[in-house]
Amino acid sequence: MIADFYIPKNDLLQKYMTGYYFMAKHRDSEPTKYLTFPNNWSIHSVKEDSDVEYRNDTLHIKPSAEKKINSRLVFNYNVPLEISYEELVNEVTVVFKPLGIHYFIPNLNFSEMENGEFWPKGNYADFMRSVFAETNREKQREMIEDYWISQFADPDLGVICTILNDVESPMKIEEIAHKNHITRRYLNKLFQKYIGKSSSEYRKICRFRKALQDYKKARNLTELTYINSYHDQSHFIKDFKALTKINPATFFKNVDTDQETIWLFK
Structure with a gap:
């Protein structure tokens, strides 16, 4: 695992966030990449002194000589997204549950936005620079949670x-x-x-995610098909391949669905 994932300590944040993770740069780190599959979350990533480029369903990340904070929001993709690091960078990523981010930034209208650059209120770049400068992980967690609690608007x-x-x-x-x-x-x-995204897209992804959770409970793919309300196995395979680009049998052979961070696959 290249990142340390945390569930919020604060009960309020737990209602609206799946969690957040930290990544730390290493001078001797090698190129790293992983796939993340479609989900219904809003994913807010902040990286220190890095360049991020999106092309061909891949986010390419590399260190930058320019001193800057890179702040992005991803809320919609319906094919596997490859995250590719030329080398690791300092990063904090907050994963919001469906609707979750709207409780902290109530005027967001996703229909008028695209995945990409995103800046919360306040002098956010300076704040995140102070988070990256902090060397104590528990203090970093406290800073991140305190910030988002301070932004809670309860619309x-x-x-x-x-x-x-x-x-x-x-x-x-x-x-x-x-x-x-x-x-x-x-x-x-x-x-x-x-x-x-549309309600049908949301439902398709929701059903796919539930199938991941139910995989170990089902005796076979046929049973997994019906406990997740697919019309038949061909429907299940069609939807699954649309979201993962591979068939379910190959997917489950290569992915550990017991991971706590089921949304992240190396």
């Missing part, structure tokens, strides 16, 4: 929260729209604004 997201829970249920999208007295078109407009 009223009741309607989209209800719709999100409904989309994670077996209900049909048309039924969810009818239940919430909106059109399917408006439902998807809300999803694009708050999640950055």
Whole structure:
């Protein structure tokens, strides 16, 4: 594992964050890369003195001679994303649960944004520079958690929260729209604004992620297909290959689904 992953100590942050991780640069580090597969999180990464370039579904990261803070937000990708480091850099990445980031930055509209450069409020670059300068990991954790607690805004997201829970249920999208007295078109407009993808894309990824969690519980792929509400195994394989680019049998042979950080695969 190239990064140290932490669940927030603070109960409030635990409601909205999956966790955060730190990576530290090493003078003798070798090129490193891993794949991360589609998810419904908002992933905020901050890197010190580095250049980041996105091309061909790969994030290329390398140290930069220029003294700067690189701050990015990724909230939507539907194919495997390769993270490639020319060498390791100092990095802090915060992983927000679906809707989670909106409780701290309430005016975000993902439908008007793309994955890329992202700056939270305040003199954020200087703050993150101070985090990287701190050598004590527990103090770093305290600084990160204190910052995000200070940004908590608690907006009223009741309607989209209800719709999100409904989309994670077996209900049909048309039924969810009818239940919430909106059109399917408006439902998807809300999803694009708050999640950055359509409700059907969100559901496909949600089902895929649940299949990863349920893999060890199922006796075989056929059982895994039906406990995750796929119509049949061909439907399961089709969706799985669309999100991973490989078939389920090969995927599960090569991926440890017992990892605590199931979203990160080397």
